[in-house]
Amino acid sequence: xxxxxxxxxxxxxxxxxxxxxxxxxxxxxxxxxxxxxxxxxxxxxxxxxxxxxxxxxxxxxxxxxxxxxxxxxxxxxxxxxxxxxxxxxxxxxxxxxxxxxxxxxxxxxxxxxxxxxxxxxxxxxxxxxxxxxxxxxxxxxxxxxxxxxxxxxxxxxxxxxxxxxxxxxxxxxxxxxxxxxxxxxxxxxxxxxxxxxxxxxxxxxxxxxxxxxxxxxxxxxxxxxx
Amino acid sequence: xxxxxxxxxxxxxxxxxxxxxxxxxxxxxxxxxxxxxxxxxxxxxxxxxxxxxxxxxxxxxxxxxxxxxxxxxxxxxxxxxxxxxxxxxxxxxxxxxxxxxxxxxxxxxxxxxxxxxxxxxxxxxxxxxxxxxxxxxxxxxxxxxxxxxxxxxxxxxxxxxxxxxxxxxxxxxxxxxxxxxxxxxxxxxxxxxxxxxxxxxxxxxxxxxxxxxxxxxxxxxxxxxx
DNA sequence: GGAGAGTCTCAGGTGACGCTCAGGCTGGTT
DNA sequence: AACCAGCCTGAGCGTCACCTGAGACTCTCC
Numbered sequence: 452x453x454x455x456x457x458x459x460x461x462x463x464x465x466x467x468x469x470x471x472x473x474x475x476x477x478x479x480x481x482x483x484x485x486x487x488x489x490x491x492x493x494x495x496x497x498x499x500x501x502x503x504x505x506x507x508x509x510x511x512x513x514x515x516x517x518x519x520x521x522x523x524x525x526x527x528x529x530x531x532x533x534x535x536x537x538x539x540x541x542x543x544x545x546x547x548x549x550x551x552x553x554x555x556x557x558x559x560x561x562x563x564x565x566x567x568x569x570x571x572x573x574x575x576x577x578x579x580x581x582x583x584x585x586x587x588x589x590x591x592x593x594x595x596x597x598x599x600x601x602x603x604x605x606x607x608x609x610x611x612x613x614x615x616x617x618x619x620x621x622x623x624x625x626x627x628x629x630x631x632x633x634x635x636x637x638x639x640x641x642x643x644x645x646x647x648x649x650x651x652x653x654x655x656x657x658x659x660x661x662x663x664x665x666x667x668x669x670x671x672x673x674x675x676x677x
Numbered sequence: 678x679x680x681x682x683x684x685x686x687x688x689x690x691x692x693x694x695x696x697x698x699x700x701x702x703x704x705x706x707x708x709x710x711x712x713x714x715x716x717x718x719x720x721x722x723x724x725x726x727x728x729x730x731x732x733x734x735x736x737x738x739x740x741x742x743x744x745x746x747x748x749x750x751x752x753x754x755x756x757x758x759x760x761x762x763x764x765x766x767x768x769x770x771x772x773x774x775x776x777x778x779x780x781x782x783x784x785x786x787x788x789x790x791x792x793x794x795x796x797x798x799x800x801x802x803x804x805x806x807x808x809x810x811x812x813x814x815x816x817x818x819x820x821x822x823x824x825x826x827x828x829x830x831x832x833x834x835x836x837x838x839x840x841x842x843x844x845x846x847x848x849x850x851x852x853x854x855x856x857x858x859x860x861x862x863x864x865x866x867x868x869x870x871x872x873x874x875x876x877x878x879x880x881x882x883x884x885x886x887x888x889x890x891x892x893x894x895x896x897x898x899x900x901x902x903x
Numbered sequence: 904g905g906a907g908a909g910t911c912t913c914a915g916g917t918g919a920c921g922c923t924c925a926g927g928c929t930g931g932t933t
Numbered sequence: 934a935a936c937c938a939g940c941c942t943g944a945g946c947g948t949c950a951c952c953t954g955a956g957a958c959t960c961t962c963c
Contacts, residue, residue, distance in 0.1 A: 487795060489795060489798050490795065490798055493798045524806075524818070606908080606909060606910085607909080607910095608909080608910070608911095609909095621818065621819050622818045622819065623818065623819060623820045642911075642912075643911090643912080643913085643951080643952090644910080644911055644912080646950095646951060646952065646953090647910090647911070647912090647952090647953090648910090648911095649951095649952095650952070650953070667950090667951070667952090668820055669832065669833065669919065669920070669949095669950065669951075670833040670920085670950075671820060671833065674819060674820075676819065832919080832920060832921085833920085833921095834920080834921065868922075868923080869922090869923080869924085869940080869941090870921075870922055870923080872939095872940060872941065872942090873921090873922075873923090873941090873942090874921090874922095875940095875941095876941070876942070893939095893940070893941090895929090895930070895931080895938095895939065895940075896931090896938090896939070904963100905962105905963090906961100906962090906963085907960105907961090907962090907963105908959105908960090908961085908962105909958105909959085909960085909961105910957105910958085910959080910960100911956105911957090911958085911959100912955105912956090912957075912958095913954105913955090913956090913957095914953100914954100914955095915952105915953090915954095916951105916952080916953075916954100917949105917950105917951085917952075917953095918948105918949105918950095918951090918952095919948105919949095919950090919951095920947105920948090920949090920950095921946105921947095921948085921949100922945105922946090922947090922948100923944105923945090923946080923947105924943105924944090924945090924946100925942105925943100925944095926941105926942090926943095927940105927941080927942075927943100928939105928940085928941070928942090929938105929939085929940080929941090930937105930938095930939090930940100931936105931937095931938090931939100932935105932936085932937090932938100933934100933935090933936085933937105
């Protein structure tokens with residue numbers, strides 16, 4: 452995706468949120484904030500970010516619990532944890548719980564940026580990574596799909612749309628979410644470009660045979676499922 | 678659900694009720710008022726709100742007692758308590774009794790709004806939630822039900838109706854409450870649309886086998902129970 | 904500047920879904 | 934036991950969300 456990455460910042464400290472948001476926005480990222488664990492989970496569900504920066508210490512649902520819940524719901528978003536100075540235990544537990552990296556407070560913004568870049572790089576261009584769902588494969592390197600041994604060429608838009616589905620299998624994605632992620636504009640006026648591309652994808656994926664994978668949920672959106 | 682949340686405001690002080698009602702209504706919430714603990718319990722039963730804002734100090738049944746009764750009747754509605762300035766004890770007891778959060782009087786409307794948002798967010802299905810009752814599962818992500826290992830596809834209306842039942846198991850829901858929640862209009866004229874959809878649900882849920890889960894309570898409404 | 908690939912619009916078409924209606928059944932009441 | 938209100942049931946109708954095919958427009962490459 453040449454699209455700017457989406458980053459969710461979850462911290463109850465407004466000062467930290469502001470610093471991080473401004474810095475990341477300056478770097479060209481799209482930033483969403485949350486002031487609590489609850490709000491974080493909500494925003495994660497709503498915006499489907501590429502990376503979550505997560506404070507461990509928060510009242511209510513803390514960072515570890517947020518990680519746990521995200522992972523247990525099948526979300527594989529990259530997670531960068533912020534831990535207080537000597538809480539070694541937190542770091543260990545954090546990584547065990549499912550975080551991808553951690554950073555000890557206080558940190559310089561450059562340190563944070565380095566981790567963010569590393570995590571997004573790992574996620575964005577993981578060499579050789581292939582996403583799989585049912586009998587469908589999506590090769591992120593070659594930007595092509597495979598099904599039943601046959602290779603399926605995809606255009607840029609088709610690829611991002613299918614990528615979004617493959618990253619959130621069995622989850623109903625609303626038209627709004629899809630539009631925002633793949634076309635990145637709030638379609639005030641009506642456009643049926645989404646339906647058209649769903650059709651392109653279905654044509655290509657079903658041409659070879661096999662059951663329908665992208666299903667319509669009338670009045671809601673679309674799902675990738677068997 | 679994109680449906681506007683329902684909030685019940687229980688306070689014997691008419692001035693506070695009015696301020697809170699107007700403000701919340703302006704924010705797009707559906708607000709119901711009650712002037713006493715008794716009325717509060719009544720209205721809670723009648724309207725099944727998503728959140729109850731509850732004054733502690735009231736003549737008759739006070740806020741603590743209302744909370745206690747709601748909880749002991751199995752109601753898991755979010756409760757925000759309003760306590761007078763230095764009544765520390767009330768706050769502690771309030772949370773122990775089953776309130777989810779408290780706010781000290783006097784408060785600014787913005788403070789109230791922040792708590793309300795937080796509580797409703799917590800309630801709004803965090804990602805990956807699956808509701809269970811007996812051998813029935815309702816997957817909020819996939820928008821589908823499961824029973825005996827079989828997947829059951831639901832239409833939008835069937836889904837919201839079943840969701841309402843799953844959120845209030847073993848509780849008799851009157852026709853009025855169901856109509857208001859799922860169809861959001863006061864059906865002055867008679868319509869049997871509710872009966873029709875109960876039938877659709879029963880068909881789908883019982884097609885696979887297993888005992889009836891949605892029972893008719895003649896003259897009252899319907900219940901979800903074994 | 905022509906060909907081709909890719910994105911998107913537009914104007915029907917279609918079927919799933921929401922809902923109504925009429926008639927049948929059932930449980931509670933007198 | 935007869936009656937009636939309340940609920941169930943099957944059929945069917947209209948609408949709108951979604952599908953579909955065709956083509957306009959842009960951009961790139963030769």
